[in-house]
Amino acid sequence: MLTYEKDIKPIKITAREAYKQSVETEEYLNTLRDVYSDIQGNIKDGYTNAHFFYDSMSLVNRVYRELLAQDYNLTLEKEKTCYHLTADWSDVDLDPNKKYILPLDDATSWEGELYYATIVNDHWAIAKAFTDTQIIEGGCTVTAKDIEDAPEWVKAIEPVEV
Numbered sequence: 001m002l003t004y005e006k007d008i009k010p011i012k013i014t015a016r017e018a019y020k021q022s023v024e025t026e027e028y029l030n031t032l033r034d035v036y037s038d039i040q041g042n043i044k045d046g047y048t049n050a051h052f053f054y055d056s057m058s059l060v061n062r063v064y065r066e067l068l069a070q071d072y073n074l075t076l077e078k079e080k081t082c083y084h085l086t087a088d089w090s091d092v093d094l095d096p097n098k099k100y101i102l103p104l105d106d107a108t109s110w111e112g113e114l115y116y117a118t119i120v121n122d123h124w125a126i127a128k129a130f131t132d133t134q135i136i137e138g139g140c141t142v143t144a145k146d147i148e149d150a151p152e153w154v155k156a157i158e159p160v161e162v
Contacts, residue, residue, distance in 0.1 A: 028062055035063060039087060043148065048090035054083045099141040100159035101132060116140055117154050124154055136162050 035052060042050045054060040060076065060083040067074055073088040102117040104126070109115070113128040118140035120127070129135040141162055147155060 028059065031059060031063060032066060035067070035087075039089075043089075049086055049088040052085040052087070053079075054085065055081075057083060060085055099136075099143060099162050100147065101135055101141055101162055102147075102154065102157040102159055103132070104157065117150075117157055118142060119146060124151060132160070132162075 075086040104115040
């Protein structure tokens with residue numbers, strides 16, 4: 001059965017419900033900022049996990065889903081008065097002493113060149129070459145530390161060890 005736009009009834013909520021939803025969203029975004037800040041701090045200090053404690057089941061579930069989407073190993077336990085969430089990244093296989101290239105999958109120029117993320121003059125940029133060998137010989141490799149400090153769009157690229 002087809003539904004037409006004129007048949008869809010808008011969902012009405014009270015001003016109090018709208019306010020509550022906006023406050024919860026702001027709290028969630030602030031919580032995520034704190035979580036990622038704590039994780040980055042722990043990484044810089046050489047730790048391979050982070051612990052978070054929450055009173056709200058709905059908030060811990062939202063944070064859990066976000067971190068799970070980022071491929072963290074997670075443990076969630078109910079304690080007496082709160083929820084204990086542990087994020088672990090000990091199995092990350094990037095060796096800080098190795099070099100990597102960052103190919104942008106499914107991206108090619110009209111001439112058939114492949115695109116790679118790299119650092120040029122201390123800024124992230126896109127380089128292109130016909131082969132991985134050309135990009136390596138051109139000095140467009142990066143380290144695990146470079147990737148760790150990179151913007152999110154770079155971190156989303158699967159590194160290839162060279």
